[in-house]
Amino acid sequence: MTKNNPEAANSDQCARCRKFPTEISKCSKCSKCDSYYHNGCLKQLRNIKYLKDGTIICCSDNETSNKDSESASSPNEQPENSASVADKLTIRYLEEIMKQKEIIIKQQDQTIQALKDQIILMKQVASQTTVSPKISASTHKHTIPVMNTNNLHVKNSNQLVDNGNNLMESYQKRQSTNQHQITSKSVAGAVHGAESLQICQDIINLERPTPMTRRSILIGKNENSTNFPFKAARRHISNEKHYHVTNLEPEIDTAKLSDYLKKFAPNIQVQKLNSRQPEVYSSVKITVPSDESDKILNSEVWPSYVI
Template identity: 30%
Template sequence: MSNDFVNEQNKCKRCKTSALSGPKCIKCGVVSHSSCLKLLKNIKFIDEKNVQCCDDDLDSTSDSESNDTVLGNDASSLENYYLKELLKQKDVHILSLEDKILILKKQINLLKQLTPPGEKTNQNKNPAQSKSLVPQNSKTTDTKPNSKTNQTKAKNSNTNIQNPIITKSEMTAAINIALKPDVIDKKDDINKENNTPTNNHKNNKQTNAFIKGTNNSNTLKVVEKNAWIYVTNLHEETTEKQIEDYLATICKTQCEKLTQNFENSKKSSFKICAPYKFKNQILDGNIWPEGTLINRSEVLCIKQKDKVISYFCEDCKFEITQNSQLLTIILELQKEIKGLNSKVSELENKFINVNAQKSVPDDCKFIENVILESQEREKRSKNVLLFNINEEDEDFEKIAKNVITGISNLVNTDNLKIYRIGKKTDGKKRPVKIEFKSAVDAKTILVNKTKVNEPYRNIKINNDLTFLQRKYLENLRSELENKNKSDSNVKYTIKYKNGLPTIVKLD
């Protein structure tokens, strides 16, 4: 069809007004508004430029899609149906190609208008774009049956080979896939509700290009163009002043030291601002030390394997310093936690080892110790100890009997066991132990121990205590001493109550 046919039918299918743009029916050529077509029923959107709105085609199409009439084994009817479907789709692609040709012509005319006189337009400047306007899959398919097809039909009619059963709906789906229209690239041109193409004119605006001035005799001043150059891999002690002085022989520059990504990095990076005309001289690698990296783009510097450049605003720099301080505190806390965990594990291991070494439960051992202590106390309750008897006195047994007889005549001194206890040491008087037949005799002597007669007044008499009793009495005496020192107004002493030594106040 020609371009006149495209503009001839311009009455909208719904509002009956002239439509300058919008999808066009592939059957009748009517151009309608896309918003009006959405409100109509039985409208089939083929692509963003073409629809099918005529009733006869829609009825036939709907009948073919809904009616699952099974084609028989007749190969000729199957081939005829296939050819009819191909012919229906041929007109669709022809209209699509004509619309794209019209768009290309408009673009060429617009390009000619924008091109200044005396300059030739390079139509092959962007071949990829021109190719994209006419995709390869939009070429028409030759649908003429050849002689081989006729021979195949004749063979199939004369043979009894069973063909597979194919429905009309399956055949239509296969044809639609084979002749699939162009894919819409812009997501904004698709309706989200029913995935139908819509017209979007927002991106059709032309951007105005800048015109560069060329008059050198003008009195107006122009800002000099600067180039930004990034240098990295320098020593961490390098300063901005050193860089500026280093480049002073070429031109006057401004240098800024960039923040490093890592606190422990021993490299420093700089951003240098220099006049654009001296760019190539500064980018010359011969003027820089070996190993230095120089680049005009900060992005390319960041892409290096050794990433040391990072540029932040003041707020971000402050946040980074705060984060580094918090990180230091967290690392210290982690070390302390590890130390505590190691100590806890050591204590757990010790506790496990101690429990493993215990062959008898603690309760049983405690009971056994109590029984042994009670038996030992009962045995020692029949004994008394005499102190301050000289070691030179060989007849200490006679002295002991005389002391007992002087205290009480009721105690029988016959068959008494009298002996010294402890290891003999020079200058030390060992105590003498007396074992009575009964605890009553020992208690009688202890009660009346202050009645010792002359010449035995220096001899002291005491009861025979077990190890635990001596330990308890020792602790009690130290407590008594502390009480008397702390409170000078009240005096305390030790008295036996029911056989147990106790601290009491003096009357």
């Protein structure tokens, strides 16, 4: 290093660094090519050998012959390289800006085209829709009554007063007729009022000072009591079942059918019904007690000519 070699440092005070061409006062010198380097530039070099005497070796033997040419071209090499790198970065930056600009313009064009298509579609839909006459009349109907303008064209103030009196008289006549006019609404209101009044009267009439006595009915004969002047008959409730038999032969005889079925159910009753198509089928109604109904429901009981 130059610290250990003060003579080399003093003689090379105006030397220039090979890596960064500026005048340096403290530097390191190569023993082969006599090149000078900053102490910071030495850290960026790869193939560096440090000698015991403080010098360095930064090149091989075949590079020593090109020392003069390298030293002559080295001062302008670094600025040219830095300028070219800056220009490349600027060009790349501008290219990215142009790409982003084209993407934004393309998106805006798509949005504009979509809005144009939407306007065209709305015009087509509006031209193709048909409105019903009733709907059109209801939508365009005047919600506020139109005032007759004939009464406004008057010649003097007296005529205006006369027209006003006539309007008031006609309005009072309509009001008087509306009061005596019978409508469904007025009838419903009168009925509701009468029903509510009747309900109130019924409730008032039901509030009696003495409770109602419960009536008792005696059915049948009571051997223990002899105070009753009459004897009530016991009510008989018949327990019967009724069946509707259809799709029988058109010319069936109900009397024969009744006589035949009485063998199985003595209390059976057969009644012929009026069918819709008597020439095709006939129907009968059968009345039988509940205890004999199971025999009638058996299909083997019925004769073959009936079905």
